[in-house]
Each structure stands twice: as structure tokens, then as C-alpha cells.
Amino acid sequence: xxxxxxxxxxxxxxxxxxxxxxxxxxxxxxxxxxxxxxxxxxxxxxxxxxxxxxxxxxxxxxxxxxxxxxxxxxxxxxxxxxxxxxxxxxxxxxxxxxxxxxxxxxxxxxx
Amino acid sequence: xxxxxxxxxxxxxxxxxxxxxxxxxxxxxxxxxxxxxxxxxxxxxxxxxxxxxxxxxxxxxxxxxxxxxxxxxxxxxxxxxxxxxxxxxxxxxxxxxxxxxxxxxxxxxxx
Numbered sequence: 001x002x003x004x005x006x007x008x009x010x011x012x013x014x015x016x017x018x019x020x021x022x023x024x025x026x027x028x029x030x031x032x033x034x035x036x037x038x039x040x041x042x043x044x045x046x047x048x049x050x051x052x053x054x055x056x057x058x059x060x061x062x063x064x065x066x067x068x069x070x071x072x073x074x075x076x077x078x079x080x081x082x083x084x085x086x087x088x089x090x091x092x093x094x095x096x097x098x099x100x101x102x103x104x105x106x107x108x109x110x111x
Numbered sequence: 112x113x114x115x116x117x118x119x120x121x122x123x124x125x126x127x128x129x130x131x132x133x134x135x136x137x138x139x140x141x142x143x144x145x146x147x148x149x150x151x152x153x154x155x156x157x158x159x160x161x162x163x164x165x166x167x168x169x170x171x172x173x174x175x176x177x178x179x180x181x182x183x184x185x186x187x188x189x190x191x192x193x194x195x196x197x198x199x200x201x202x203x204x205x206x207x208x209x210x211x212x213x214x215x216x217x218x219x220x221x222x
Contacts (some may be wrong), residue, residue: 001213033144035158043163047146051143052154056180057161058214065211067178069167074192100176101222102112111212 001063001111004089011036011044017020017087018053019044025080027053027070043084050075051105064088068108077108084110112174112222115200119170119189122147122155128198129157129164132158136191138164138181161186166195175199188219195221 007013015034022029027048034044040060044055051069058064066084068077077097085093096109118124126145133140138159145155151171157164162180169175177195188208192198196204207220 027163030146030154031144033142033156033158037160043141043158045144045158045163047139047144047154052156052165053164054156054165054180056216058181061213063212063214065180065216067180069133069165069176069178071167075188098220100220101174102172105152107178107220108209109209109218 001093002056003062003064004090005059007088008057008062008064009040009042011042014042014044014055014057017084018044018055020087021068021080021083022046022048022053024070024083025070025076027075027080048075053080054069063111064090065111067110069105070107071105077106079107081110112204112206114168114173114175116170116173118199119142119168119173119175120151122153123187125155125166125168128195129155129166132179132191132194132200133157133159133164135194136179136187138186138191159186164191174222175201176215178221179219180216181218182214188217192221194217
């Protein structure tokens with residue numbers, strides 16, 4: 001919340017941020033897909049071997065929601081979360097970690 | 112949980128299921144990206160104008176995790192969830208609905 005509104009509307013910057021967050025967290029990137037909305041807002045996903053990262057932005061509210069969904073022990077989702085919070089210039093944020101299913105996959109929910 | 116293991120490993124079937132769930136729920140599909148893992152498992156996303164649907168499958172455990180993330184009032188996430196549960200042949204499932212952020216976006220978390 002209370003993010004930099006220009007960054008939230010900059011598809012290339014958001015793509016770079018999500019890819020950086022994935023690799024810095026130790027994930028293996030398999031693919032990505034980003035979409036810009038009219039008049040504003042971006043949705044983007046990075047598919048990683050260990051699951052996915054997702055972001056949706058609402059620049060008009062300075063708000064972004066992101067998920068960092070990982071399985072296994074090789075990825076550090078909290079590192080990806082920190083990078084996202086920093087790069088989006090978020091003055092406020094909430095993070096919730098959810099363990100899911102019998103495999104104890106982890107989902108870090110931001111925003 | 113306790114899903115049909117063959118379906119969980121069938122990329123084309125899962126893609127069809129996720130796209131059907133999106134459109135039947137009233138969403139506007141913008142794009143999709145699916146990936147098959149070796150030796151088994153599929154990750155797939157459908158980007159919709161109202162956010163996204165995601166699925167990760169672990170056929171070896173008969174387990175799938177899915178998210179249905181929507182904003183606005185035009186999409187019925189519970190309808191998409193029901194379609195996923197039915198088509199995956201899930202004998203057991205858990206669903207959690209999370210409201211996120213100041214915009215009250217909704218995320219239905221399956222599995």
C-alpha cells in the first residue's frame with residue numbers, strides 16, 4: 001500500500017522487479033506473462049520451477065497485491081517479498097504466510 | 112486432495128478446465144501459460160481481466176493447489192471453484208476465501 005504510482009504502472013519495471021525477486025530468492029524462472037490494462041494497472045506472473053510469483057497493481061490507489069507461492073526448501077520467499085516491497089516503494093504493507101495442503105507448500109501473500 | 116491422478120498430469124485437460132472455469136464464472140480471459148514438469152506435474156495460469164486463476168498439480172500425491180483471484184462483482188469465484196473440484200475428481204477439498212487490501216479483492220484458495 002502507498003506505493004510509488006508511476007512504478008505501479010510501468011510494465012517493464014514491474015517485470016524486471018518480479019524476475020529479480022524470483023532469481024534473488026533462489027527460484028528457477030520458467031516463463032513470464034504480463035498484461036497492461038487501460039487506462040492503468042498491470043497484471044504479471046512469473047512461473048518458476050518451484051511454483052509462481054504474481055502481481056496485480058492498481059496505480060490509482062497506490063496499491064499492489066502479490067503472491068509468492070513456493071514449494072520445497074530451496075527458495076526464500078521472504079527475500080522475494082522484501083525486494084518487491086522495496087522496489088515498489090511501499091510505505092505500508094501486510095504479509096501473510098499460508099501453508100497449504102499435505103505438501104506444506106508456502107504462499108506469501110502481500111498487500 | 113485425492114484427485115484423479117491422470118487428469119492432474121494432463122496439461123491439455125487442465126488448460127481446458129481452467130479456461131472453462133474462468134469463462135463459466137463470468138471472467139474475461141486475456142491469456143494463459145502452462146508448463147509440464149518432468150517426470151510429472153503441471154503449473155498453469157489463466158490471466159483474466161479481473162485478475163487470475165492458477166493451478167499447480169502433484170499427480171504423485173493426487174494433490175492440486177489452485178487460486179481464483181478476482182476483483183469487482185462481475186465474476187463468481189465459487190462457480191469456478193466448483194468446476195475445478197468436479198473436473199479434477201477431488202474426493203476431498205478445502206476452500207478458503209481471503210479478502211485482500213483496501214479494494215477488497217477476493218482470493219479463493221483451493222487445496
